[in-house]
Amino acid sequence: MTKILLQILIFPGFLFTAILGCLVSWIDRKVTARVQWRVGPPLLQPFYDFVKLLGKETIVPEGGARRIFLIAPLIALAAITLVSTLLWQVLLWPQQSFLGDLIVVIYLLTVLPIAVIIGGAASANPLASLGASREMKLILGYELPFILALFVPVIQAGGKIRLGELLTWQWTNHPFLYSWSGIVAFVVAILCMQAKLGLVPFDMSEAETEIIAGPYIEYSGAPLTLYKLTRWMMLFVLPMFLVIMFMGGIVFSSWHILWGILKYVILLVVVILIRNTNPRLRIDQAMRFFWGPVTGLALLAVILAFVGV
Amino acid sequence: MSVKIKALKKSLWLFHFNGGSCNNCDIEILDCLTPKFDLERFGIKLVGSIRHADVLVVTGFVSKQAAPRLKRLYEQAPKPLIVIACGTCACSGGIFASSYHMAGPVDEIIPVDAYIPGCPPKPEAIISAVVKLWQKLK
Numbered sequence: 377m378t379k380i381l382l383q384i385l386i387f388p389g390f391l392f393t394a395i396l397g398c399l400v401s402w403i404d405r406k407v408t409a410r411v412q413w414r415v416g417p418p419l420l421q422p423f424y425d426f427v428k429l430l431g432k433e434t435i436v437p438e439g440g441a442r443r444i445f446l447i448a449p450l451i452a453l454a455a456i457t458l459v460s461t462l463l464w465q466v467l468l469w470p471q472q473s474f475l476g477d478l479i480v481v482i483y484l485l486t487v488l489p490i491a492v493i494i495g496g497a498a499s500a501n502p503l504a505s506l507g508a509s510r511e512m513k514l515i516l517g518y519e520l521p522f523i524l525a526l527f528v529p530v531i532q533a534g535g536k537i538r539l540g541e542l543l544t545w546q547w548t549n550h551p552f553l554y555s556w557s558g559i560v561a562f563v564v565a566i567l568c569m570q571a572k573l574g575l576v577p578f579d580m581s582e583a584e585t586e587i588i589a590g591p592y593i594e595y596s597g598a599p600l601t602l603y604k605l606t607r608w609m610m611l612f613v614l615p616m617f618l619v620i621m622f623m624g625g626i627v628f629s630s631w632h633i634l635w636g637i638l639k640y641v642i643l644l645v646v647v648i649l650i651r652n653t654n655p656r657l658r659i660d661q662a663m664r665f666f667w668g669p670v671t672g673l674a675l676l677a678v679i680l681a682f683v684g685v
Numbered sequence: 686m687s688v689k690i691k692a693l694k695k696s697l698w699l700f701h702f703n704g705g706s707c708n709n710c711d712i713e714i715l716d717c718l719t720p721k722f723d724l725e726r727f728g729i730k731l732v733g734s735i736r737h738a739d740v741l742v743v744t745g746f747v748s749k750q751a752a753p754r755l756k757r758l759y760e761q762a763p764k765p766l767i768v769i770a771c772g773t774c775a776c777s778g779g780i781f782a783s784s785y786h787m788a789g790p791v792d793e794i795i796p797v798d799a800y801i802p803g804c805p806p807k808p809e810a811i812i813s814a815v816v817k818l819w820q821k822l823k
Contacts, residue, residue: 405725414723420695421728427692428739433763435736588733596736596763 388464390457397608398422403641404611404648411652422608426601434597439500448495449595449602455487456609463616466539467625473540478530481539481617482523485572488610489515492581492603496591507590510659511581514571517666518578522568524674528552528561529621531681543625551624557680562622564674566643569614570650571662574607577654578662615643693739693765694819696728700738700762704755704791706745709805710772714742716808729815740767743791746774746781752788759795767818770797771811773804 383389401422409416436442459481466473489511496508529552530537533545552558571578582590592603619625619640626636657665703711717724718731732738735758747755759768770791773779778790791797798821801814 409723409725413720415726416723417725417728424692424695424728427688428696431689431692432739432765435761435763584733589737592737593734594736600737 383465384457384461388468389461392464393457393460393609393612394605397605397610397612398426400612400644401608403644404651407645407648408652411649426605429601429604430598432597432600434599435594437500437594440594441498441500444494444498445594446599448491448498449599449606451494452488452491452606453602453609455484455491456606456613459484459617460609460613463539463613463620466543466620468628470540470543473538476537477539478526478537478542482526485614485617486515486519488606489572492591495595495599495603496593499591499594501594503587504591504593507581507583507587507593511591513659513663514578514581517663518568518571518670521564521666521670521674522572524671524678525561525564525568526621528557528677528681531678532557539620543620546624547627551622553622553624556685557677557683558622560673560677560680562618564670564677565618565622566646566650567670568666569618570647571666573610573614573647575647576651577657580656580659580662583656611644611647615640615647619643690822694822697739697767697815697818698730698732698737699740699742700732700735700758701742702744702751702755702758704743704745704751704775705748705786706772706774710744710775713805713808714744714771714811717811722808722812724812724815727815735762738762738766740769742769742771743775744771746778746784747788747791747794748786749788750786752794755791755794767798767822768795769799769801769814769818771801771814772806773802776800776802779804 385391399422402417402419405421406416436445462473462477462481462484466477493508493511496504496511529542532552532555533542536542536545546552553562570576574582582592587593592600595603619636623639623643626633626640699714701711701714716722717729724730735741741759741762743755745751759766768791770776774781775791778787781787788794799814799818801810803810806814
């Protein structure tokens with residue numbers, strides 16, 4: 377019992393993910409700054425932001441649902457902590473994973489935007505509810521191609537649905553990325569991840585120039601800190617999930633660790649570059665994009681996987 | 686110096702309010718975030734919502750339309766909050782000092798912590814105001 381609690385709260389779970397999430401969000405800001413020919417913030421910037429936001433006053437808007445408004449960020453934080461714990465347990469001890477943990481991870485990743493929607497809707501602000509409704513539509517858009525893309529490794533491995541088995545299959549055979557269906561599914565998964573992270577081509581739910589931060593608009597102080605922390609942890613956990621699913625994860629022995637970290641960093645920089653080189657889409661354009669070409673590509677990947685290439 | 690103040694100094698988030706300015710000061714504020722000056726080096730960034738802000742930057746003489754809104758923004762902001770009056774108009778009224786639609790310079794409506802004179806103030810002047818704010822925060 378204490379071992380499980382320690383795992384959730386400290387090592388693969390909350391503390392570890394939070395610290396690495398801060399680091400990753402610094403990489404995000406630094407690479408963005410370099411793309412724009414600026415210097416960018418110092419290494420400890422996310423920690424300063426975190427401590428400063430904790431020290432600010434927390435305001436609950438008049439007319440908002442007080443309890444739900446304050447609980448929603450905690451739900452998001454708990455969900456991302458659990459996802460991270462599950463994924464790291466799979467990486468460190470692949471034999472220990474339980475049947476269907478892939479499905480649990482997919483469910484928990486859907487809890488995050490739902491928590492944002494609940495929080496936004498509870499804040500009694502018209503712009504927040506507009507952002508929440510956009511977030512809702514965006515979930516409907518990307519969830520289908522995302523699940524189809526994650527279906528491809530399962531088919532290739534012959535119907536295995538444990539993350540640990542998928543990982544050991546990749547270690548004994550080849551990463552799922554090294555096949556035609558794997559490449560197509562990986563591209564689809566990157567696009568869906570971008571929408572899940574709420575980064576630029578798909579950040580219409582918090583578009584700060586039109587609906588000023590959307591669901592987060594009324595948050596201040598500690599609840600805002602929790603949301604920020606959740607976003608940073610997502611930026612760390614989601615690319616890691618794709619590395620596990622498609623690129624063979626990280627093998628913890630001598631040089632393979634460096635190679636694993638390199639895979640992760642390359643994927644992260646791809647996400648950041650997509651974010652920095654695209655304009656924001658409207659919500660209807662994003663829906664058309666996800667339900668049209670992206671779902672088509674995902675279906676193609678599934679068919680290719682069934683054919684066996 | 687407490688940890689709270691130290692962290693606040695390292696990550697000032699700006700909210701920018703235009704109280705009837707000619708848009709010149711606003712462009713100079715944005716200039717501070719461009720590659721040449723890059724205030725993000727010191728953790729300074731613009732935010733869209735007053736609830737996320739630590740600094741309220743007011744530009745322009747404050748018109749009778751804008752004054753109640755400015756007061757309301759000040760009340761809505763989570764404390765601690767720093768208020769900066771940016772530009773000659775915000776400091777003293779400038780050429781609008783005796784006009785009919787003037788509700789007073791910023792410090793007659795809300796308490797102000799720093800004044801940046803200039804029409805418009807240069808980005809260097811804005812950065813020097815930030816440095817003076819750091820010295821004031823203790």
